[in-house]
Amino acid sequence: MEKRSVFNSWWLPILFALPQILLILLFFYWPAIAVMKWAFTLEPPFGGAAEFVGLTNFKEVFADPFYWKSVAVSLIFALCGTFFTILVGLVLAIAVDRQLPGSGLFRFLYILPYAIAGPAAGMAFRFILSPERGLMASVNAAFPDFWNPAKYGTHALVLVIVIFAWKWAGYTFIFLLAGLQSVPRSLAEAAAMDGAGPIRRAVDIQVPLLAPTLFFLLVIMMTEGFVGSDTFGIVHSTTGGGPNHGTEVMVFRIVDEAFKGLNYSGASAQSIVLIGLIMIFTFIQFRFIEKRVHYK
Amino acid sequence: MKITVLQSVLASLLAATAFGAGPVYAEKTKFEFWYGLSGDLGERVQDACKKFNDMQADYEIICTSQNGYDTTLQNTIAAYRAKKQPAITQIYDAGTLDMMLSGAFVPAKKLMADNGYTIEWANYFGGIANYYATAAGELNSFPFNSSTAMFYYNVDAFQKAGIDFKPETWEQVDEAARKLKAAGFECPLGFNFDTWQMMEQFSAIHNQPIATKGNGYKGLDAELVFNKTKFVDHVKFFKKMADEKLFVVKTKQLGMDIVPAFTSQTCQMIQTSIADHGTIGKSLPEGVKWEVAMLPVWKGTERQNSLVGGASLWVMAGRPEAEYKGAAAFLNFLATPEMAQWWSTVTGYIPVTKTGFDAMKAKGFYDNAPYKGRELAIASLTYTPTSENTRGIRLGGFTQIRKEISTALEAIFMQNADVQAELDQAADRSNAVLRRFEKTYAGQKLN
Numbered sequence: 210m211e212k213r214s215v216f217n218s219w220w221l222p223i224l225f226a227l228p229q230i231l232l233i234l235l236f237f238y239w240p241a242i243a244v245m246k247w248a249f250t251l252e253p254p255f256g257g258a259a260e261f262v263g264l265t266n267f268k269e270v271f272a273d274p275f276y277w278k279s280v281a282v283s284l285i286f287a288l289c290g291t292f293f294t295i296l297v298g299l300v301l302a303i304a305v306d307r308q309l310p311g312s313g314l315f316r317f318l319y320i321l322p323y324a325i326a327g328p329a330a331g332m333a334f335r336f337i338l339s340p341e342r343g344l345m346a347s348v349n350a351a352f353p354d355f356w357n358p359a360k361y362g363t364h365a366l367v368l369v370i371v372i373f374a375w376k377w378a379g380y381t382f383i384f385l386l387a388g389l390q391s392v393p394r395s396l397a398e399a400a401a402m403d404g405a406g407p408i409r410r411a412v413d414i415q416v417p418l419l420a421p422t423l424f425f426l427l428v429i430m431m432t433e434g435f436v437g438s439d440t441f442g443i444v445h446s447t448t449g450g451g452p453n454h455g456t457e458v459m460v461f462r463i464v465d466e467a468f469k470g471l472n473y474s475g476a477s478a479q480s481i482v483l484i485g486l487i488m489i490f491t492f493i494q495f496r497f498i499e500k501r502v503h504y505k
Numbered sequence: 506m507k508i509t510v511l512q513s514v515l516a517s518l519l520a521a522t523a524f525g526a527g528p529v530y531a532e533k534t535k536f537e538f539w540y541g542l543s544g545d546l547g548e549r550v551q552d553a554c555k556k557f558n559d560m561q562a563d564y565e566i567i568c569t570s571q572n573g574y575d576t577t578l579q580n581t582i583a584a585y586r587a588k589k590q591p592a593i594t595q596i597y598d599a600g601t602l603d604m605m606l607s608g609a610f611v612p613a614k615k616l617m618a619d620n621g622y623t624i625e626w627a628n629y630f631g632g633i634a635n636y637y638a639t640a641a642g643e644l645n646s647f648p649f650n651s652s653t654a655m656f657y658y659n660v661d662a663f664q665k666a667g668i669d670f671k672p673e674t675w676e677q678v679d680e681a682a683r684k685l686k687a688a689g690f691e692c693p694l695g696f697n698f699d700t701w702q703m704m705e706q707f708s709a710i711h712n713q714p715i716a717t718k719g720n721g722y723k724g725l726d727a728e729l730v731f732n733k734t735k736f737v738d739h740v741k742f743f744k745k746m747a748d749e750k751l752f753v754v755k756t757k758q759l760g761m762d763i764v765p766a767f768t769s770q771t772c773q774m775i776q777t778s779i780a781d782h783g784t785i786g787k788s789l790p791e792g793v794k795w796e797v798a799m800l801p802v803w804k805g806t807e808r809q810n811s812l813v814g815g816a817s818l819w820v821m822a823g824r825p826e827a828e829y830k831g832a833a834a835f836l837n838f839l840a841t842p843e844m845a846q847w848w849s850t851v852t853g854y855i856p857v858t859k860t861g862f863d864a865m866k867a868k869g870f871y872d873n874a875p876y877k878g879r880e881l882a883i884a885s886l887t888y889t890p891t892s893e894n895t896r897g898i899r900l901g902g903f904t905q906i907r908k909e910i911s912t913a914l915e916a917i918f919m920q921n922a923d924v925q926a927e928l929d930q931a932a933d934r935s936n937a938v939l940r941r942f943e944k945t946y947a948g949q950k951l952n
Contacts, residue, residue, distance in 0.1 A: 251945040254582050255607035260947060269941070335758070342760030359758035360919045448758060453916040468579045470905035471603055472941065 247477035254471040266478035275454050283459040286370060287434030293374040295426050298381030303411050306389040316386065323379030327439030331446035334372045358448060362455025365448045369456050372443050377433065381426050388422035389415055420502045428494050435487055436460055459483050536828040537591035538568045541577035541816065542650070549851050557838050564831035574816060575904065585609050590821040592828045593835065595649060597816040599903040601637060604819055605645060606946050611820045611829065613644040620833035624840065628858045632886040633813045636897035640722050640951060646817040647836050648857040652780040653811045653886050654702040656801055660794035662690055662773040672774065674804045675742065682751040685773050695755040695763045695772030696743065698911040701814060702776040704736055709812045709895040710802055711735050721899035724951060725943040729906070729935045732928040741924050744917060754918050776800060778814060779882035783853035786875040797878040799885045809895045810888040815854065855882045899951070901942025906935040
């Protein structure tokens with residue numbers, strides 16, 4: 210039987226938890242309640258009497274075709290972003306896990322991009338991949354408009370997903386590498402002796418055993434893709450939501466409407482819809498995908 | 506939305522630290538000034554603050570850059586809601602109506618009268634003052650950094666292409682573009698999707714309304730009409746020229762915006778702010794000849810005055826009385842002719858008062874490079890007395906409206922969308938913005 214430590218008084222554990230509880234109240238519940246209030250009123254930016262308007266804000270949001278476009282863009286961004294960050298992180302982790310010469314250096318290098326802020330990465334990539342001045346300029350000179358994120362929404366979306374994956378692959382890499390290192394060596398060694406190559410071993414042994422880590426990363430990256438500050442930062446510093454709403458992810462739209470357009474109420478309504486969507490996605494992930502994950 | 510509260514908390518923390526910072530002199534009244542300019546221009550604001558602090562012993566102004574016009578407005582709002590607002594804040598042209606309806610400011614005229622300063626209000630250029638004044642012409646805020654859009658062209662390229670006229674009309678720009686192209690210049694005219702030059706200034710100088718009700722001055726129930734004016738033909742003209750590769754889109758998404766496109770001599774003509782005059786002069790290689798001119802008009806147009814751009818200084822309500830004395834002293838200090846000249850010299854912004862401008866002209870400031878040409882901005886702003894269509898733009902949510910229009914331009918020029926259909930859609934969406942704004946401020950009247 211495991212030995213348990215128990216608090217004898219009720220106030221001591223609460224005292225320990227208090228800083229955390231206060232932070233959550235201040236930075237989560239308070240804003241969330243303000244958003245609820247604003248979403249059903251017309252909030253003047255400088256405060257003052259706000260008229261209760263019921264569901265008008267929501268109706269306006271849902272009636273806007275560009276809102277639905279931003280939902281679609283967000284979905285594509287989050288799904289593709291998640292897929293590629295995990296894929297790249299996994300491939301890198303498996304490669305580094307083989308402990309070939311230089312693994313230590315690469316482990317360090319692969320984590321580095323994660324230390325760079327999203328907007329900074331966005332700014333750098335905007336120059337590197339700009340269609341008329343960057344690396345692709347020479348390709349464009351031979352094949353006009355081969356790569357033009359200022360013109361084609363799909364190219365622009367690829368651009369922001371690439372930046373997102375570039376940055377966050379370092380993050381998934383850390384988790385997956387740690388996960389791989391807890392996979393018993395003997396399994397891989399036995400498979401190797403049976404003649405399984407590195408890819409075979411990865412697909413049949415390592416990846417299935419990584420399932421809990423992969424599931425964790427799936428949830429985290431989906432949420433990050435939807436509402437992460439990098440998602441906004443990257444879009445803001447590269448395409449600015451364009452061309453013609455092509456990369457207008459939901460968070461970008463919300464921040465833009467609230468702080469540039471000073472439409473606090475409309476943005477609040479959109480925030481609530483976004484929170485609802487995330488709850489649904491997380492529910493789906495836990496309900497249907499987690500069932501296939503074996504923790505022990 | 507988490508960010509609003511977060512920002513207000515941060516803003517108040519910032520305010521708290523700013524108050525706590527530095528040694529405390531009991532006799533000095535401290536007050537804050539938030540501004541949006543950053544980089545080189547931001548440094549110049551700091552210089553102005555330092556000059557003020559060194560010059561007198563009663564007040565100490567603490568100047569903080571918020572790194573951008575829109576963030577300054579956001580932070581001012583957040584701070585005001587948290588009752589930590591600065592005494593003075595710099596708000597850009599598009600935020601003027603939000604400020605006017607906020608009830609969160611002390612009108613300029615009242616502030617100066619209460620603190621015993623006499624300001625010759627008529628001394629402000631009409632084209633500048635009316636943008637920030639009530640319909641009756643009373644200033645709510647102080648015009649600070651003012652600019653207007655100008656036309657820049659590369660004289661060397663013009664000579665090489667054998668162009669012997671100045672681009673004063675769009676017909677001439679058309680002809681010049683063709684000659685430049687024939688002479689081998691890849692980008693005769695560069696443009697981006699900034700609505701300020703293309704829509705707002707164009708409409709003013711061609712006496713075209715942007716919205717009904719005198720561009721919004723006469724009521725919150727104004728409706729946008731830019732999709733029914735000469736602006737539509739102008740966009741069609743640009744589209745035709747762009748299709749012939751005579752006018753070329755230059756945005757930062759493509760790799761280079763219009764000003765670097767001009768200074769790298771990629772493009773030979775651009776329309777941009779007079780505030781870029783200094784940058785352009787500094788960035789172009791030594792010896793390259795270039796000129797600045799008033800924006801071209803279509804032939805046969807009776808040119809009107811252009812609109813002022815930039816920002817003005819608002820004094821926020823709800824501060825202790827002593828701070829207002831300091832704020833008034835600071836604003837009075839900025840308005841002195843010496844400061845006006847210093848500010849125009851180091852930045853490129855134009856002087857906002859007639860006496861300031863006359864003093865600079867008399868001293869020969871505009872006679873030689875690098876300041877030669879900047880007087881044309883004043884000429885453009887004061888070309889005619891302001892009228893209904895050229896007084897300014899007083900529309901709610903104007904930042905969003907600008908975005909709707911520039912998105913439409915993006916669709917037209919980058920994705921070949923239909924000009925009229927896109928502009929109609931932008932007008933419809935912008936009208937929805939105006940209606941929501943009207944409802945948000947229900948019961949309020951423009952004064």
